[in-house]
Amino acid sequence: MVQRHKTSAWPLAVAYAALVVYASLYPFTGWRDQGMPSWEFLLSPWPKYWTAFDLGANVVGYVPLGFLLALSFIRRGSLAVLSRSNAVAVIVAVLAATGLSFVLEALQTYLPSRVASNLDLGLNAVGALVGASMAAGLELAGAIDHWSRIRSRWFVDDARGGLVLLALWPFALLFPAAVPFGLGQVMERLEAGLAEWLQDTPFLEWLPVREVELQPLVPAAEMLCVALGLLVPCLVGYSIIRSVGRRAVFAAMVLVLGIGTTALSAALSWGPMHAWAWLSEPVSYGIAVGFVMALLLVVLPRRGCAAMVMLALGVQLSVINQAPASAYFAHTLQTWEQGRFIRFNGLVQWLGWLWPYAALVYTLLFVSRREGAPKIGG
Structure with a gap:
């Protein structure tokens, strides 16, 4: 088995997830209970009013999260079950990102300025899948290792910050x-x-x-x-x-x-x-x-x-x-x-x-x- 070295993708994934949480729950004011289950949006019809910008934003916003999560799982040798297959890492990354999206959509039920949507949840999952697949593809192509070599030539060892x-x-x-x-x-x-x-x-x-x-x-x-x-x-x-x-x-x-x-x-x-x-x-x-x-x-x-x-x-x-x-x-x-x-x-x-x-x-x-x-x- 090829030894995969740890990268900085995991802390970046955590940091990006925190930013997603902030963006999804902004402006954090006006919390109220509408008297319905927070998961009710799953059974609701798709929203009648939407724009191409909204669709693209929900997909693009989760592409980096899926990419960083999958890359973290692929490159962390301590997770033996994930190191056997890039496909497993992709699945776990998509499930994790989709789970986060579900929690945030459920919380949006309590915010007057936000609207929980099953369409948003699906688009977020698609974005995570695109990002995770990109990470797996780049890993298989050797691009991640190639970047590591470029980094060692261009940058000093303490360059992460x-x-x-x-x-x-x-x-x-x-x-x-x-x-x-x-x-x-x-x-x-x-x-x-x-x-x-x-x-x-x-x-x-x-x-x-x-x-x-x-x-x-x-x-x-x-x-x-x-x-x-x-x-x-x-x-x-x-x-x-x-x-x-x-x-x-x-x-x-x-x-x-x-x-x-x-x-x-x-x-x-x-x-x-x-x-x-x-x-x-x-x-x-x-x-x-x-x-x-x-x-x-x-x-x-x-x-x-x-x-x-x-x-x-x-x-x-x-x-x-x-x-x-x-x-x-x-x-x-x-x-x-x-x-x-x-x-x-x-x-x-x-x-x-x-x-x-x-x-x-x-x-x-x-x-x-x-x-x-x-x-x-x-």
């Missing part, structure tokens, strides 16, 4: 940002949330109230935020990539992926005709400046790259959190939070808010670690 951050970055960009690549703008919403929670209490006066109305970013500040927003993921990658040449290739990949994902977010929010409406003059200059800076820093040592991440994020977060969200941007958020994107809002909203702070923590631990100490995420 950085790879997870980089994998999440494009998903974080999907949530509309007031400034392109400007992740982490949380201060305005945090203040509003705290004020709401402390309403009618003496502690409300303790909040730092801004006496001057926030002004929109000037073009130079917007350009700076865009440049640093593109530079940061490049530097995170540099901290785990072995050679200078591969760093330059990686920077080009980040540029293409970042622009493409931001255009996709705009197309989803405003329509395909407005996919490039965000590409203003300051944004274009910011992208160019960020890419040039990334190329100039390809020779920086790993620790230097991590230190630059903290510096760049400190500047960007300080600037972007001093700017208000425009009324047009607020209207765009309503499309995600109350419209057809509500299923993805919980997933990408928190990624867009927290990704920079997770990168700060990761790089801070990296810089503070002594040489020869246990590796982060290795």
Whole structure:
């Protein structure tokens, strides 16, 4: 029997399942009992009103979960019964994902803003089956082992934490940002949330109230935020990539992926005709400046790259959190939070808010670690 080495797929599967739970039960308010069994939706007729987007979203949302679960079962040598057959691993992964979907659909019975549906359950199972079959097919084709060899050539041994951050970055960009690549703008919403929670209490006066109305970013500040927003993921990658040449290739990949994902977010929010409406003059200059800076820093040592991440994020977060969200941007958020994107809002909203702070923590631990100490995420 071929020995299969453990991979990081299992913790990723658990993390993705947690995100699915969050997205499925968002916004977690208004719980009530309708006086019917939670599994009643299984016997209900299929919903009369549905869209192609809803169908596709329910399938696509469970493809990564099925893939990661199946890959975890296939590659974990400790599960002997699963190591005998990839087909068994696929079946177990699909059953696990379908079971999770059933529980979440049943819980949606108690949420006024969500509708439990047997159609959603079936589509989730199909998505899990597609993802699990992909994992089994790639394993049989040797693609998983091939990726392991590529990873060993491109990345250092303690690259897992950085790879997870980089994998999440494009998903974080999907949530509309007031400034392109400007992740982490949380201060305005945090203040509003705290004020709401402390309403009618003496502690409300303790909040730092801004006496001057926030002004929109000037073009130079917007350009700076865009440049640093593109530079940061490049530097995170540099901290785990072995050679200078591969760093330059990686920077080009980040540029293409970042622009493409931001255009996709705009197309989803405003329509395909407005996919490039965000590409203003300051944004274009910011992208160019960020890419040039990334190329100039390809020779920086790993620790230097991590230190630059903290510096760049400190500047960007300080600037972007001093700017208000425009009324047009607020209207765009309503499309995600109350419209057809509500299923993805919980997933990408928190990624867009927290990704920079997770990168700060990761790089801070990296810089503070002594040489020869246990590796982060290795």
